[in-house]
Amino acid sequence: MAVRQVIFAALGVSVLALGACSGDGDPILMHAGAQNRGPDEFAILPTKPLELPDDLAALPAPNPGGANRVDPQPRADVARALGGNPAAAVSPGAMDGGIVNYASRFGRNADIRAQLAAEDLAHRQRNRGRLLERVFAVNVYHSAYEHMWLDKYSELERWRRAGARTPSAPPRELLDN
Template sequence: MMPRALIILALVVLTACGSRQDTADRDTNLRQLRNPNGTPEEFSIVPPKPLQAPESLTELPTPTPGGSNRTDQTPLKDAVAALGGSPARLDPQQGIGAGDQALVARVSRFGRQANIREELAEADQAFRERRSLFNWRLVPQDTYNRIYRSQILDPYRTLEAARQAGAQTPSAPPR
């Protein structure tokens, strides 16, 4: 009886070890939207935009190594253009738009860190690595909610605290 129990336990342990995710894969996609069986994903293949001949050769931009191509898909810019916005405002080299300069000045009146995004990304990476040391399950679960469970705010408790502090708050749906 004892050897059978050890064999079953060994099989369960080996099965659990075989489903571990690669660290880079786990970090880039917390919501488990990847294809688990390793076959090509038909929705990740995006065809390029059609080629267009310019009116004259002087309209062609100078090629830049590593730069974008005129036929590359830009879904975010296409969505902004379809909704009537200016896709050029999404370019990082544009800087802060005129409409947002007052907001940025007000928010950064006490100073700001230039590398805050990199710093937060490193802290988040370290937090997720600490949380994933002994974090395996027999049944798959949403990684995002499991890792950040301790940081979720209770909206009703926060609303009640704001009301007790004297803040005017909108009504909330019942629990």
């Protein structure tokens, strides 16, 4: 009788061990809820072709950390494509200065990233999941934050009832289906 119990226990442990090895996705991608499908082709920016100067002796001095002429410059490229002056393309810092000043008019915390990271870690430690989820390293990120999710359809209806125009949202008929 004891031999059968040992055999069943060994089979149970082997099944559990094989089941734990089934996750072959990238933990970062799985953390975001996505499947591992390879690189995102829209995230790759092509570089401009290299140019050979007319006179190699007249090259400028190296500028470490400075801009390179072949680096992607999306704001200048958009200005050029729309017929504007690429030299007049405003950097994001200068363009967003007004809104940053307005948002920080009551003061700001310079250490906000570290504070939010600490609060997030404390929240995730309080919501670590059940025993078997921890033992088998099941990702419980989404379930830890599920109570904070915004229901997009009820929020859309709330704004529509308030009279706000929602031109980028789907029409009401498509939401009901």
